[in-house]
Amino acid sequence: QLQLVESGGGLVQPGGSLRLSCAASGFTLGYYTIGWFRQAPGKEREGVSCISSSDGSTYYADSVKGRFTISRDNAKNTVYLQMNSLTPEDTGVYYCAAPIITVQAMCVPVYDSWGQGTQVTVSS
Numbered sequence: 001q002l003q004l005v006e007s008g009g010g011l012v013q014p015g016g017s018l019r020l021s022c023a024a025s026g027f028t029l030g031y032y033t034i035g036w037f038r039q040a041p042g043k044e045r046e047g048v049s050c051i052s053s054s055d056g057s058t059y060y061a062d063s064v065k066g067r068f069t070i071s072r073d074n075a076k077n078t079v080y081l082q083m084n085s086l087t088p089e090d091t092g093v094y095y096c097a098a099p100i101i102t103v104q105a106m107c108v109p110v111y112d113s114w115g116q117g118t119q120v121t122v123s124s
């Protein structure tokens with residue numbers, strides 16, 4: 001299994017921004033498609049965004065499109081998720097995962113294995 005560590009979460013007011021980081025350990029991140037997922041209290045985990053290793057193509061859930069931006073810095077072995085215009089519905093624990101496959105523009109994790117994630121709370 002690939003080792004990933006999420007960070008950057010916190011408490012932010014509606015309309016604010018956060019930048020999440022996903023740092024890879026023990027493997028070269030640039031070889032893999034990386035995805036961000038989130039789980040709100042009482043809800044199923046859902047895909048948020050992913051970025052391809054091959055051509056850098058990005059994918060976003062409709063709920064975050066236009067507000068979130070995924071990027072990668074292969075030199076730092078890190079993937080980022082810039083989150084703008086946050087709303088309370090964005091609250092949840094955010095996880096990154098790899099490897100990811102894309103199916104009809106949806107990000108799907110190959111393995112059902114998750115770390116601690118990072119908490120994002122959007123509240124006034």
